[in-house]
Amino acid sequence: MNVIEIKKLTKNYGKNRGIQDVNISVKEGEIFGFIGPNGAGKSTTIKTILNFIYPTSGHGTILGMDIVKESEKIKEYIGYVPSEVRYYDDIKVKDIIKYSQSFYPKVNKEDVENICNDLELDMNKKMGELSLGNKKKVSIAQALIHNPKLLILDEPTNGLDPLMQKKLFNILIKEKEKGNTVFLSSHNLVEVQNLCDRVAVIKEGKIVDIIEIEKAANKLTLKVTLISSDINEESILNLGGKILTKEENSYTFVYSKDVDSLIKEISNYKIDELLIEKENLEDAFLNYYENYMEEK
Template identity: 60%
Template sequence: MEAIKVKDLTKKYGSSRGITDVNLSVEEGEIFGFIGPNGAGKSTTIKTLLNFIFPSSGHGEILGYDIVGQSSEIKKNVTYVPSDVRYYSESKVKDIIKYAESFFNNVDKKYVEEICNELEIEMDKKMGELSLGNKKKVAIVQALISKPKVIILDEPTNGLDPLVQQKLFKILLREREKGTTIFLSSHNLVEVENFCDRVAIIKDGKIVDIITLSEVRKNLGKRITIESKEINKEKVRLISREILKEDEKEIVFIYDKDINELIEFLFKFKVDRLLIEEIRLEDSFLDYYKSGEVK
């Protein structure tokens, strides 16, 4: 079943661009990434989905509910963590969490306590005393209190140190195992690569592609760097997918065939230096931002 379904969703700001004919389909229990350059339309899409702003045209559903006509039903089952979280500075953390719990029946307080401990929430601090990262941790706890069916996160690791980022995704992976759908907008291409099942790329307000990461990983290949005075560079061109650099000293290329065949080929020559690197999706996504296609 589709947790999120969007058809031709458009938001115009007068003569300024918002989003145009956005189409998305996110399955239940999926961690779905949403990436693109600054100003591409990520936050506008999320705010339109959550009915914070009205669409100019198009249609969207979350858990089968219409994003405009049934927004109140959506908000009973969906939680949202914005990229920039703000609180009254004099409010204490424990009071914020207690207040959030008051909106729901049968809150599992042991579960909430476990999440607070895991993220090392400082319950007696005032919100004004907290850093952006610590405020973000409170927002994440709030988002998990109701054990939602869908969690929408806009730049969730913004302000979090690497250790807390790791803890956050450990929590999110546990939630996914329970069947929770996670929609994740991010600038961090590494976290998208490591944790998402699929990713939509938005550019200039339009979805340019939706990628299944497991399929893309198979085709990335390896970056090979060879220093050798003996190697036959013409034959290297024949076995490589793409030559990245070539001079008298070294040759750098993309290789996507059986690595054992490469080793057998290199065995014929005296090699002074050999470097084999995995190509990360981050590199391909950056190319995509520039050219519009994953290499």
């Protein structure tokens, strides 16, 4: 079953870019990543499928329900964390959580208490006293308190310190283990690599690829850094490498063959320093963006 199914979803803003013919299918029980640079259309897509803004054309469903006609019903089953969180300054954290619980008749109070403890919420603080990261934590708690079937998170780690980011990742993994679905919008490629099953790549308002993380990881090439006065840029290209960075006698490049082939290729050169490592998905995504822009 596809928890999210959107087809040819378009939102035009006149001269300003929106999204165009977006097609995405998200399976039940997966963590689905949605990545792209700032301004690519991630938040616009999310706001459109949540019916906060109306689509110009196209259609979609969440949990089998129409995103426009059945929007009110859909919101009973989802949790949402916006990229920017805003609250009235004078309201206390405990009152926000209590107010959020009032929308859902079957909230487990023990679960809510555990969520607030995990996120280290200071329940007696006023929202105006909180940092951006602590406000984001309140928003995350609100999204989780009713055990939603679908979590939609728009840049959820913005403002969170590394330890709290790790706690959030653990929470999302637990949601997946429970059979719930997570839609994670981010420009942080490391968190996408560590968490997601599949990823949609959006660029300039259009989906340019859908990537399965496990398959992509198996196709990763070698990332090589070497320092040598014997080797120049032409030598690297003749090896079949694609240069990422260069500085005097130091080169970093990606190499698609195996380590044995590389060693044989460079054995005739005097090498001062050599580092060979597996390319990570962050490198691969960055190369992907660069290649896409070159094709444009």
